[in-house]
Amino acid sequence: MAEKSTVTFIITRQDSPDSEPYEETFHVPYRQNMNVISALMEIQRNPVNANGEETSPVMWEMSCLEEVCGACSMVINGTARQSCAALVDQLEQPIRLAPMSTFPVVRDLIVDRERMFDALKQVKAWVPIDGTHDLGPGPRMPENKRQWAYELSKCMTCGVCLEACPNVNDKSDFIGPAALSQVRLFNAHPTGAMHASDRLEGLMEDGGISGCGNSQNCVQVCPKGIPLTTSIAAMNRATNLHAFRSFFGSDKTL
Amino acid sequence: MAGQRDFYWRRLHSLLGVVPIGIFLVQHLIINHFAVYGEESFNKAAGFMGGLPFVILLEIFVIYLPILYHAVLGVYIAFTAKNNVAKYGFFRNWMFKLQRWTGIITLVFIAWHVWETRVQIGLGNAEVNYSLMEGILSSPFMFWFYIIGVVSAVFHFANGLWSFFVTWGITQSPKSQRVLTYVALFIFIAVSYIGVRTLIQFAYGV
Numbered sequence: 346m347a348e349k350s351t352v353t354f355i356i357t358r359q360d361s362p363d364s365e366p367y368e369e370t371f372h373v374p375y376r377q378n379m380n381v382i383s384a385l386m387e388i389q390r391n392p393v394n395a396n397g398e399e400t401s402p403v404m405w406e407m408s409c410l411e412e413v414c415g416a417c418s419m420v421i422n423g424t425a426r427q428s429c430a431a432l433v434d435q436l437e438q439p440i441r442l443a444p445m446s447t448f449p450v451v452r453d454l455i456v457d458r459e460r461m462f463d464a465l466k467q468v469k470a471w472v473p474i475d476g477t478h479d480l481g482p483g484p485r486m487p488e489n490k491r492q493w494a495y496e497l498s499k500c501m502t503c504g505v506c507l508e509a510c511p512n513v514n515d516k517s518d519f520i521g522p523a524a525l526s527q528v529r530l531f532n533a534h535p536t537g538a539m540h541a542s543d544r545l546e547g548l549m550e551d552g553g554i555s556g557c558g559n560s561q562n563c564v565q566v567c568p569k570g571i572p573l574t575t576s577i578a579a580m581n582r583a584t585n586l587h588a589f590r591s592f593f594g595s596d597k598t599l
Numbered sequence: 600m601a602g603q604r605d606f607y608w609r610r611l612h613s614l615l616g617v618v619p620i621g622i623f624l625v626q627h628l629i630i631n632h633f634a635v636y637g638e639e640s641f642n643k644a645a646g647f648m649g650g651l652p653f654v655i656l657l658e659i660f661v662i663y664l665p666i667l668y669h670a671v672l673g674v675y676i677a678f679t680a681k682n683n684v685a686k687y688g689f690f691r692n693w694m695f696k697l698q699r700w701t702g703i704i705t706l707v708f709i710a711w712h713v714w715e716t717r718v719q720i721g722l723g724n725a726e727v728n729y730s731l732m733e734g735i736l737s738s739p740f741m742f743w744f745y746i747i748g749v750v751s752a753v754f755h756f757a758n759g760l761w762s763f764f765v766t767w768g769i770t771q772s773p774k775s776q777r778v779l780t781y782v783a784l785f786i787f788i789a790v791s792y793i794g795v796r797t798l799i800q801f802a803y804g805v
Contacts, residue, residue: 423686511695514681551602555609558680559762560695562687575771582768583612 350375352433353395354384356403357443366450369403370395370439379422381428381442381495382407385454405454412568415503419454420445421582425508427568428454445508461502464520468547470527472537476590484535497530497576499569506563506573512556522563526576532583545580545587612672613766615665621756623662628749628794635800638729645727658717666709673702698758701751708748730800736802749794757787 351372359366372395375386385405392402405428407417412430421431441523448456465471474480485515486494500523507513507521528544531537548554554577563573590596630648634641651657677699684692715735719725736742761783764770772778799805 385782493740509683509687511680511683511692513766514679516679516681524718549606551605553603553606555606558695559691559765560689561691562683562689565689566687572773574776575773576764578765578768578771578776580768581766582771584606585768588606 352379352384353439353455354388355439355441355452357441358403359444360401360452362449362451368400369400371403374454375433381419381431381433381440382410382417384433385441385442385572386430397424404452404456406456408410413501415501418445418456418503418505418508419443420508425496425505425566427503427505430568445504445509447510447513448504452453456504458502461504461507461521461523464524465502465527467520467550467553468524468528470524470531472531472534473540474536479598486533486535490533493572494530496528496569497533497571500526500571501569502532505566506567509562509566511560511562518552520552522557522573522577523582525554525557526573527582529576529579530540537578541583542587545584548584549588550578554584557581610749610766612669612676615669616756616759617763619661620665620669621760622751624756625790628797630792631797633731633796634732634795641729645729650726670706670709674706677702694758694761698755698762699722701755701758704751705748705755708744708751712745712748732801733804742798742802745759745798746795749798750791752792753790754787757790758784759781794805 352375354371354373356369356371357366371388371393373387376383382405385403389402392400394400405417405419408414408428410429412427415427417428418425419428420441421428422437422441425445428442444450444454444456448458448460451457458478462501469510474483493507502523504523506523510519512519513521526550528548532541532544557577559574560572564575566569567573621626621631625688629642630644648654680695680699682696684696715729716725716731720727725731736745761779764779765776771777
């Protein structure tokens with residue numbers, strides 16, 4: 346395995362949110378079963394680039410290391426994915442790492458995903474249960490519904506679907522697929538359903554569900570296999586019905 | 600709270616694309632197909648359509664205003680997308696890109712087509728009949744311009760119909776969306792045939 350003694354990484358770096366990005370190449374000693382994060386750790390331990398010059402260690406974000414937290418998303422060889430689950434043996438070399446372009450860069454491979462959390466606020470993606478007294482147990486949930494809702498609950502706000510979406514960019518205010526699917530999740534919850542129309546109103550706000558252009562990249566790239574486009578179509582129906590009911594119907598205080 | 604105007608504007612855009620614009624497109628191509636049965640039968644059909652009661656009002660409310668609205672918002676939509684088929688070359692992503700491209704091509708084509716036919720007829724420089732189209736399409740350049748324009752318009756309609764079913768929440772499951780892809784493909788081929796066949800008739804008389 347002599348040819349595999351080192352692995353070459355070409356990393357897009359950026360020193361601060363406002364500075365210009367640049368590329369830096371690193372040769373990292375190969376170890377069996379290494380992933381992109383273990384290579385980044387190696388660079389951190391010995392921050393010397395391919396020219397033998399000492400440089401600042403490459404910064405990245407990580408937490409769980411098992412593809413459930415979403416923090417370590419970056420663009421690896423052109424596609425956005427989690428660096429913890431990206432095994433070096435399965436990647437074409439040299440391996441190119443870049444921050445996700447949809448989000449503002451904080452430093453090197455670290456991006457600020459705050460817009461995703463703002464989107465969750467816009468659509469009220471939570472179940473309000475706080476009260477002044479014990480509300481007792483909630484209603485039961487049909488098993489079939491629980492099963493598909495569980496799939497939707499796997500969303501880790503990693504940002505890969507936003508990165509792949511052609512309609513999420515600096516010219517549009519579209520909040521992206523992740524939050525749309527979360528409305529379906531929380532509206533399916535028997536207690537969450539009590540606030541279903543509030544969430545649908547959030548989806549109908551500018552930048553909401555109407556920003557979807559059906560390219561369906563999101564469902565192809567989602568690392569958790571969430572049926573995002575099914576959720577979007579379901580929320581299309583729900584918002585349309587809600588719009589009709591709000592205008593023609595009687596379920597509203599005048 | 601942000602406004603909700605975008606939502607209603609986009610829903611109207613989706614609706615108008617099918618009703619009335621899509622229906623008009625199919626109707627227009629079918630009526631034109633009379634040309635294949637001979638000059639006289641085309642002139643009779645075109646004369647009937649042109650002689651409908653309140654024809655100018657029908658044109659304004661069923662054709663001009665809906666297309667104008669669909670076009671203006673459509674151009675905005677097309678130019679706010681950042682196409683990325685090079686990185687994410689999935690089938691639907693290609694359809695997304697082609698939908699925007701054919702929209703722009705169709706707009707250019709329709710603008711020229713309306714100028715050359717309806718506006719000239721309105722100004723009294725031309726008359727709706729077989730020989731008008733024969734004259735236009737006898738030039739090979741215009742023939743191919745019309746072929747590209749008609750096929751673009753039909754693609755935009757067929758693929759737009761697919762999106763319409765998603766936007767209105769009718770097809771939600773992946774399976775139903777897949778079936779509709781085949782239905783849209785069939786509509787694209789069938790309606791393209793009707794349009795192209797007519798153009799060949801005008802251009803080559805066969």
